[in-house]
Amino acid sequence: MLVQTKVQHRAAAQVHKFGGSSLANAARFAAVADIISAQHQSSLWLVVSAPGDTTDALLHIIACGDDSNARDRALSALQLQLSELVQQTLPAAPAQGVCLQLQQWLAAVPDWLAQQHVNDVLALGERLSALLLSEVLQQRGINAVALDARDFLRLKQHQPDWQQSAALLAELTLPDTVHVVTGYIARDEKGRSITLGRNGSDYSATLVGALLNAAEVTIWTDVKAIYSADPRKVAAALPYQQVSWPQACQLAQLGNPVLHARTLSALSGRDTTLLVRSSYQPDQAGCKVVQHEANAQNFITELADVTLLTLHQDNQVSAAALALELQQPVIALPQQGDNHNWLLPTVCAEQALAWLAAKNVHAVWDTRRYHALAWLKADTKASAESADQLLTAALHRYETAQQIIWLFAEPLSADLLQQVHQQLVQMQQQLHLVVAGSGNVGSEFLRMLAAQQQRFQPKLQIQLSGVLNSRRAVLQQDISISNWQQALAAGQPWQLTELTAYLAALPGRKVLIDNTPSAEFSRNYPQFIAAGCDLISANKQGVTLPGAEYQQIKQALAQHQRQWLSNTTCGAGIPVQRTLQELLSAGDSIKQVSGIFSGTLSWLLCKYDGSKPFSDFVLEAQQGGLTEPDPRDDLSGKDVQRKLLVLARELALNLELEQIALQPLLPAGLEQGSWQDFWALREQLDNAMAQLYAKAQAEGKVLRYVASLTLAEDKPVAKVAVEAVSAQHALAAIAPCDNVFVIESAWYDTNPLVLKGPGAGKVVTAGGLHADLAQLINQLIGLAAAPVSLT
Incomplete structure (x- = not known):
């Protein structure tokens, strides 16, 4: 349990983690500094990974072993590479100081290796990132300090020592300072340097967030959200703006590349919000992992080069314990017969067998290598029959209420993944509604919406994802239609940039319903269309703008292939x-x-x-x-x-x-x-x-x-x-x-x-809006039945 410390400002703390791709070169360091400069929180904590491929270079140096010539060449190449990064990132005077520190660290590498202090070598990249970013921020007039996580972060048998870590951190915390903390590294109970394994910097960030009782932890990466599938392989992958905590944990256990089990475990049961955002698209809202109840989503995820271990039923060791030891995902598959089957990366199989043997647990290794596909279900009653017809090459199939896992001898082709995604994720379309204007017509439209939602439920899910008026807005997915007034009353004042960024981040099809009388709001239609919105207007101002502005709207509709229905702007419900x-x-x-x-x-x-x-x-x-x-x-x-x-x-x-x-x-x-x-x-x-x-x-x-x-x-x-x-x-x-x-x-x-x-009249006008909405929905349903992409 986390012990509260004497640092009073921690409740407002914000933790931001930046990975290696976000710190790969001078331009990326500047971009990160831009993100931090735009923050207005009083207590900012940054957690950083090593720049670019620095950790891979350090692993290569370690792998040189006794070949001192190869090691020295690799060290010289790395010093040149990192020195160039520093010199391109900082002015001459501060760059000289950082390069001197870098030279001292690299000079110590042979001694560390001789003493078997491998983790001290691996810590070098994160230490450089923390030092370099703190100097960049200081050049911008931001009071910043680099902090080595090994000075406060203690783990005992893979578990955080919350009490000791909190006490040490309290001694290091400075007022009115941005603390730039090294990710990936910590110390064990004996004071030895340790690394936190795969994606350890994410884990570092949530550990720091837990120690600070932070309001938010933001994982800045190179993707703008948590996707329904790998967007590099599935072009139609949906970027989700919100994922429930239980589903996030399931994704992490399946080895999702964005979320990891230990990253989530540090914040489990806390009030801290976890966000995933893109440092390359900082204007995008990203994805929020919410502790409260939220709509379940569909995901498919791949696991490459995995293998099976079979254990007897009476063993006393859990898959989670083995995953903690390996620092890799270990998936306990549904039991078939008297034994347990665990799925894990093939590269870890021998280490897993040795660890289990040390605990007197006998395991049989199926030495075949598999490629796995997992479907995490939004609906526990959903059937995979259509996908099974596509996945006839599956060697094994494991199903629970929440997920199905197929094992194959070969990776799935991109085309097949696209088809499976279509069947399992896009099987029911979703339409996001954002309603602008909460007066007589807007309120009546929302009153009627529940019936419309029920009417189309078998074929399309209508989701209320925003309500706004001139004073405030509630911008979140899955607003309760029956409680929209309370949600709006608790909303916040809004800016156009915030609204357009939110609209752009909504996955799939979305429609903006304009019930306002505002000409100024209608002038923003081209931006809403560019964000991916279809438009339905009761506001006649947009249709009657000067011709040049009206044509801009029409051009945006053509460019982005969106629709604008405005039948209620003349005659209300008369068609x-x-x-x-x-x-x-x-x-x-x-x-x-x-x-x-x-x-x-x-x-x-x-x-x-x-x-x-x-x-x-x-x-x-x-x-x-x-x-x-x-x-x-x-x-x-x-x-x-x-x-x-x-x-x-x-x-x-x-x-x-x-x-x-x-x-x-x-x-x-x-x-x-x-x-x-x-x-x-x-x-x-x-x-x-x-x-x-x-x-x-x-x-x-x-x-x-x-x-x-x-x-x-x-x-x-x-x-x-x-x-x-x-x-x-x-x-x-x-x-x-x-x-x-x-x-x-x-x-x-x-x-x-x-x-x-x-x-x-409000009833006939709201009815006319629903007639327009029904027309749009029927078109979307018709498109879904045709072999074309809707996004």
């Missing part, structure tokens, strides 16, 4: 845009689109009967929530003007908002000042409307606020105005609040196609 799309795609040609596009103005002109001033009806509509907070926004006709532009853009017309002639209901000048100023002058509106009404009545007509778009041969004619229409006209016989769309085309010439219904 006017979809109808136009279907007519055009079928070969019809549109002559004119006209109608009543405002539910508010529809209500006002249906209700107005001349019995009282028009402004009284406006006040009644305002009190009934049928208008904008300032009803003049409705009376201006600008909203109708924008909706007509939406349809013009749908018809691929090169039209700008100001090219649509606008006759507002509001007399000139009344748009100025406050609502109270308008109310004092309302008689101007009342008189104007009374005159129009009287004239229409005399002609046997009714008043309607009409938008029309005529596709003339030379140029389109678009206008928005109040008109008097006959009682037989399609726009006359409507209910208050109705929207009406009249489509005249080559096919619907003498008898136009009429769409009519409520054009506003």
Whole structure:
């Protein structure tokens, strides 16, 4: 158990581990320094591996044995290589000091080897990284110090001595200092230098994190996430942004190259968050290993050149104990018959047999070499029948509720891995939804989402992966749809860079639902599309941006092969845009689109009967929530003007908002000042409307606020105005609040196609958004059935 120490600032500590590929050259040291400079935590601890291939070079020197000439040549080559690294990384003066220290360490190597202090030799690379990085940070004005982990980290029989390590670390901790700690090395209970084995620096980082009770430990590597498969072999591998702790432990036991069992063991049961991020793509969110319950994921992972040990049932030794001794994965396979089968790297087989023999455990080594494929299941009930049909070359097959392991004589080809991944990982598509806007429409959309999720569950998993409004955001996968309000209430203020990075890191297909009224938010559509998002908009601002900005969105959609569905931007749930799309795609040609596009103005002109001033009806509509907070926004006709532009853009017309002639209901000048100023002058509106009404009545007509778009041969004619229409006209016989769309085309010439219904309201608008979502989902499901990649 970890003993609390006297260092009070440790609770806020952040630990960052950088591997050899992240420190391979001067540019990478500078990149790491950039990452650290961007951190704002008060207590930063860095754990570093040896630069590049330094450890391999040191192993070669050790392997020279008694051949002093070969050893000296190798030492000289390594000194030249590392000296060049230092000189390219630091200015001349500090570089000279580091090179002098490096020279002293290398000069001591022959004596260390003569005394059999091999681990002191192997420690040299990490010591150089710590010293060099601390100097780089100091050059940037950051107070940093190199710290040899052997000065505090104690292990006893492979297990951390928490109490002694914590006490020693407390004595070495300095205030307001970035501590750069050597990874991979420690001391045993006798004070001898030891190494922590395969990927030992990751283990060092989590040990340091545990000693500090750190808030986070970040493993910076050369991949941006934990993938569903090796992305070098499986192009469609999914980068997961979140993995549960139990699955991470299972992956580690299977020898996953990113996660290792001991790395996780140091943080087990603690509140410390573990992150995996790419030092080459530091803007990416990476993958978080979460202690709390999270959705299980599917993984396939390969184990090359492994072999089998068979042990009698009554042995008292565990596979985990052998793995700790070997510092390599040892997998206990499901029992078949009376014996136990363990899978381990072939290179470790003889060492394993000797260790077991020393404990009086008899084991039989199947000396054949195998290549293994393991499937870690997201669903314990999932079947591998389709994969089994592909993996007919398997020599052995072992299955538990959580995983299946196949053994082969030869490695699987990349093509076969791709097919297996398709069957086992991508068997059910996943669609991430990020919802922007939590007002009336956004809340209603989310209320309906659970039913939509259930409807598509057999073929596609809809996952709520973000909710945001203008004040805060919750950006995480698998938000509970029933508790999204609580999640958002606990959210944080957000920045555009944070949102786009999060969207880019979401695996697979993702869609952004824009329920906001914000033009500024819609201007970011090209960035959201570049992050891989399809778009569904109730926000008409994006569709009515100036032509150049609108074309940028269309170009981004074409470049990234994404879709933008915006049927609710005109007519709410009335499928006017979809109808136009279907007519055009079928070969019809549109002559004119006209109608009543405002539910508010529809209500006002249906209700107005001349019995009282028009402004009284406006006040009644305002009190009934049928208008904008300032009803003049409705009376201006600008909203109708924008909706007509939406349809013009749908018809691929090169039209700008100001090219649509606008006759507002509001007399000139009344748009100025406050609502109270308008109310004092309302008689101007009342008189104007009374005159129009009287004239229409005399002609046997009714008043309607009409938008029309005529596709003339030379140029389109678009206008928005109040008109008097006959009682037989399609726009006359409507209910208050109705929207009406009249489509005249080559096919619907003498008898136009009429769409009519409520054009506003949270339920019909949210329903229209779900209709767009269903259209997108059905397309994705159709693509999944075809032999093409969805990502």
